Every structure is written in C-alpha cells, then in structure tokens.
Amino acid sequence: MSEPHLSYAVPAPADYCALRLAAGLSPMDESAAIVGLPASWCAVSLRVGDELVGMGRMVADGALFLQVVDIAVRPDWQRHGLGRRITGALMEEARRRAPRGVIVTLLADGEATRLYERFGFRLSAPRSQGMLLRL
Structure with a gap:
C-alpha cells in the first residue's frame, strides 16, 4: 500500500457520503453535502491516487466554538x-x-x-453531557 496523501481539501459530496457509509458513520444526503461541505472551517482529505480513504472536518463560528466532525477512515485503511x-x-x-x-x-x-x-480532549461528564437531535 502506498502512503495516502494528505491535503487540506473538502471532499466531493459523493465521495464524502460514500466514505461516511463505508466507515460506519450515519448516512448523509448528497444534496445536503453539496450545501454543507463548502461551509467547512477546515477540512482534511487523505487520498491514494484519486481515491478518498480518509477525511475529517471542523465546523465553526470562527471565533468562539469549533467542532470536530466527520473523522472517517475506510475500513481497509483503519x-x-x-x-x-x-x-x-x-x-x-x-x-x-x-x-x-x-x-x-x-x-x-x-x-x-x-x-x-491524545490531542488533549477530555470527557466533559459529569459537568456536561453531549446531546444530539437529528431532524
């Protein structure tokens, strides 16, 4: 296996949706990805040739809060x-x-x-609890 190339690039919506599914993350609608991905504060793509094998993004308001999302690696590269x-x-x-x-x-x-x-994150419980609502 050749080493994947890392770039600070937003993946194409179809590649993004496919990698989420392959990595076991919840499915996302490609039409939503077309709108949402360009709004990423930062995005990282790992590719072998033209094939997306890993990705991650941060979304943010730019000053107060950042959220790490979409960390995904294709199973054969995990x-x-x-x-x-x-x-x-x-x-x-x-x-x-x-x-x-x-x-x-x-x-x-x-x-x-x-x-x-390893990057300094700590569980916030019991002081706070993460919550999620999917519409």
Whole structure:
C-alpha cells in the first residue's frame, strides 16, 4: 500500500457520503453535502491516487466554538494511524488559525475517545453531557 496523501481539501459530496457509509458513520444526503461541505472551517482529505480513504472536518463560528466532525477512515485503511493523522492536521490548523480560548468540541463514538485524548480532549461528564437531535 502506498502512503495516502494528505491535503487540506473538502471532499466531493459523493465521495464524502460514500466514505461516511463505508466507515460506519450515519448516512448523509448528497444534496445536503453539496450545501454543507463548502461551509467547512477546515477540512482534511487523505487520498491514494484519486481515491478518498480518509477525511475529517471542523465546523465553526470562527471565533468562539469549533467542532470536530466527520473523522472517517475506510475500513481497509483503519489501524494504520490515519485517524491520528487526520485529527492532528485539524488540530494543527485550529492552533494556527483559531483565537486563543476557542472551545473545541466533538462527539466520540465508542473507543474513539482514546484517539482524541491524545490531542488533549477530555470527557466533559459529569459537568456536561453531549446531546444530539437529528431532524
């Protein structure tokens, strides 16, 4: 396997939707992705040739809050440090561009908390609880 190339680039909507499904994340509508992806505060894509094998994004208001979303790696590329590489690139960009004191949040599925703890994230419970509503 050749090493995936990392770029600070938003994936194409069809690639984004397909990778979410392949990685076991919830499905997203491609028409929504067409609108939402360009509004990313920061995006990272990992590609082998033209094929998207990993991605991650941050969404934000630009000054007060950032949220890490869409960390996904294709199953045949998992366990090769790509999630760590994606998260590291996003956090590097956040430290470079975001104002001091910005609050960075994320929702971690299952064992992913171990990955995010390496970057300084801590569980907020019991002080606060993450909540979600999907419309």
